[in-house]
Amino acid sequence: MLFLTMLLGCEVAPRFVHEASEVDAYLVRGAIASACVALDNRQDDSLRTYTTQELVKLTTNPTASRCLCAAVYRPEEHRMDPAVMKGLVRSQRDDLALCAAKALEDAEVPDRPAVATAIGNLDAPKGYEALGAIAAADGPMDLRLAATRALRLGTGTKSTLMGILDHEDPALRTAAAEALTGRRDDEIATRAKRLLDEDPSVEVRAAALGMLVGADERGSQRAVCKVLMEDTDATMRAGAARAFHGSRERGAIDCLKRRLLDDEQDPAVRTAAMDALGASPDDRAAKTLCELIGPMMKLYVKDSIAEATPGVDIAKHQNDRDHEQSYACVEAALRTPGLSCYAKNHLGKWMNDLGGKASRPWCPGMERR
Secondary structure, eight states: OTTGGGGSSSOOOOSOOOOHHHHHHHHHHTOHHHHHGGGGOTTOHHHHHHHHHHHTTOTTOHHHHHHHHHHHEETTTTEEOHHHHHHTTTOOOHHHHHHHHGGGGOTTSSOHHHHHHHHHHHOOHHHHHHHHHHHHSSSOHHHHHHHHHHGGGOTTOHHHHHHHTTOSOHHHHHHHHHHHTTOOOHHHHHHHHHHHHHOSOHHHHHHHHHHHHHHSHHHHHHHHHHHHHHOSOHHHHHHHHHHTTTOOOHHHHHHHHHHHHSOOOOHHHHHHHHHHHHHOOSHHHHHHHHHHHHHHHHHHOSSSOGGGSTTOOHHHHHHHHOGGGHHHHHHHHHTOTTOOHHHHHHHHHHHHHTTOOOOOOOOTTOOOO
């Protein structure tokens, strides 16, 4: 039994713990080893997560720390417990991050990339150190990529990620660039510009656009918009759209709108632009999504069923962003002149789903209702 060593003292622990209320009762009495038994309940992930969240608060209690360490990674089973790791998110516990990091060295642990991601979510300096070592060392590429991406949240991971930008593998350079995105930093802005000018990989250059916007949003806006509007490579245009993801800036919102209205033929670019607008907290982005429904339906849904056409689900993006205005937005879109049969059918479905009444014309290729 995992916690047998904890049961040998004065405390007589139960064999099983089935309910969160039992955990609470044991913790109130200071029966820490008894509460720890809940971490062995393999049938209830939520119970293990809850127990972890309660035990991790006891930062100076050695019994709590020992049982959490034992539950995070079970070497005899070659298994990390995702439910326990979920309870440790943002805990910043170096000791537990090191316990979990042992799973990264165990080649028999399934899905080690998920382990790396979970360790990053702890936001612990020692965890980031372990991830940096994995990212920099020879090993399975999927694990190295996951370790690199997991460094994104770390305040002290900049130098490690900047070093990975020199790696010969473009996938690792791309992952490092993405992990550096969102940091306001002059050195990162300078490095992003160098990548844009010099890196041979289009994926790396696309990711560098996000680095640049994150480091200097207003200063980089014009350059990124130029890529979004003019670059002939769809990967670069999609990268530019992702660089504006969640932006509050008027220039970024306007540029995304122009891209979607300028007959963008690549559905991935359209989706990235809609995602970027949907993630913006600015009211102008919500208004833009509303205004785009009719024009995008007219421009991109001409002779194919909308639900089977990628990159045209603008009504869903608007609804996800501002549900309260969806009825009015779809109603206005239906009045757009020149809509195809397929566009009218799609918007009619949305109107009906939102509680209104609209006819849905049958169009060639559709099944009769």
